Amino acid sequence: MKSIKRFALSAMGVAMLLVLTGCVNVDKTTGQPTGFIWNTIGAPMAEAIKYFATDKGLGFGVAIIIVTIIVRLIILPLGIYQSWKATLHSEKMNALKHVLEPHQTRLKEATTQEEKLEAQQALFAAQKEHGISMFGGVGCFP
Structure with missing residues (x-):
């Protein structure tokens, strides 16, 4: 797929x-x-x-x-659909800020490449679990 x-x-x-x-x-x-x-x-x-x-x-x-x-x-x-989709994605990100923030701080504080990779994978997994995408509010990306 x-x-x-x-x-x-x-x-x-x-x-x-x-x-x-x-x-x-x-x-x-x-x-x-x-x-x-x-x-x-x-x-x-x-x-x-x-x-x-x-x-x-x-x-x-x-x-x-x-x-x-x-x-x-x-x-x-x-254009209207894209604007609506970006607003929806922004609202989802604000609603899930408390879930994603620990992963983001862990990613910022990581010193080695392995720690950064683990933190990034955890962040992506949390986003996928809650049904949001990193590119969700940008253009035609889902």
């Missing part, structure tokens, strides 16, 4: 890398962009900008602002 999650996360990372870098092929004869990423993301946004700029006569500056607002409204639920 862990390897499937790791593979899925890696695949999503590579996909996001391709999407966010604007990786598109260009047709050598026409000079027009082609490819899956362009056809699914770039072309519709370009057409929307052209629609607002030329068909509605608003100009390209206003058209870009309108398309940006539309995209932000589409991703707004993801």
